[in-house]
Amino acid sequence: MLYSADGTNRELSLPEVRPLDDRDDELLWIDIDCESESLVRDVCDRLHMPAAVARYLVELGSTPMLGNYGDHFVLHAVAVEHRGDLQFDGAVLGIAAGPGFVVTVHHRPIAFIPALRQREEGETSLGQLTANSFVASLLDWQIGTYFEAVSDFERSVERLEEAVLKERHGQSIGELRKLRQGASRLRRMLAPHRPLFASLARPDFRPDDDRATSRHFERVDEHFERAMDIVENARDLVIGTFELFSSQTALRTNNTMRALTFATVVIGCQTVIAGILGMNFEAPFFKSAGVGFWVAVAAMGLVGVVAFFVWKRTERL
Secondary structure (H helix, E strand, O other), rough: OEEEEOOOOOOOOOOHHHOOOOOEEEEEEEEHHHHHHHHHHHHHHHHOOHHHHOOOHHEEEEOOEEEEEEEEEEEEEEEEEEEOOOOEEEEEEEEEEEEEEEEEOOOOOHHHHHHHHHOOOOOOOHHHOOHHHHHHHHHHHHHHHHHHHHHHHHHHHHHHHHHHOOOOOOOOOHHHHHHHHHHHHHHHHHHHHHHHHHHHHHOOOOOOOHHHHHHHHHHHHHHHHHHHHHHHHOOOHHHHHHHHHHHHHHHHHHHHHHHHHHHHHHHHHHHHHHHHHOOOOHHHHHHHHHHHHHHHHHHHHHHHHHHHHHHHHHHHH
């Protein structure tokens, strides 16, 4: 897509791709969403990119990086995708920028790219942006994928905590394990971006750019730090959920022990009655035959009923 400052945007075919002049009212964005080395090299040749930039676009690595080559620079960043069931996958995004153009390469679909293209289908003024500012915008969208992933993560935490409070403990340990793995996965994917965003925000990265472009990269670095904070908070949420689960388990165990203790006391009282009646004394009561037996059973039952109501009363208190 060739975006113009006056809103006359148009889609180009590959043969129409050419280097732009120094005008600041046009921005060319080429998005390559497939694994095709020949296509990437063809685009790089048409835009007269340095060979090192082309190599980094062809060989996308899973580790974030930044390479500066005069008027051109290239970087790798990882966007996160939540596949459900707390499974987070990364999609590597390669970005190269030069005078008036930005090239993005990714071998897997990245949701925010078609969303951005759809948003800019009308007569927008995206061409007013410089290539560097547009790269900052793309990286801000990339960081946004981590905010969305943490939002999904927090909803999973809330569902698990609700299940724990409702005493549905059946799958809690498995869910806690998934939460812990998901939080660690998010942190391992995001943390390596720190050198990338810190380098972009430094004054020596593009000393010739205007102050507005530098502020864009500084703002992206600030968003990265916020994303790191919420990812770290996600790990704290897992710890809090585990403590809640432990407290509920201890409370349930305590209630079970109380019930067992109560049953032991009641059975003990009934055993005392049975033991007294089993003593070998020539008392008149022991000669009452069946009547005495049922009286003894009724007395033991009465002890159990009275103890039960006393226990329920103390439970309400």
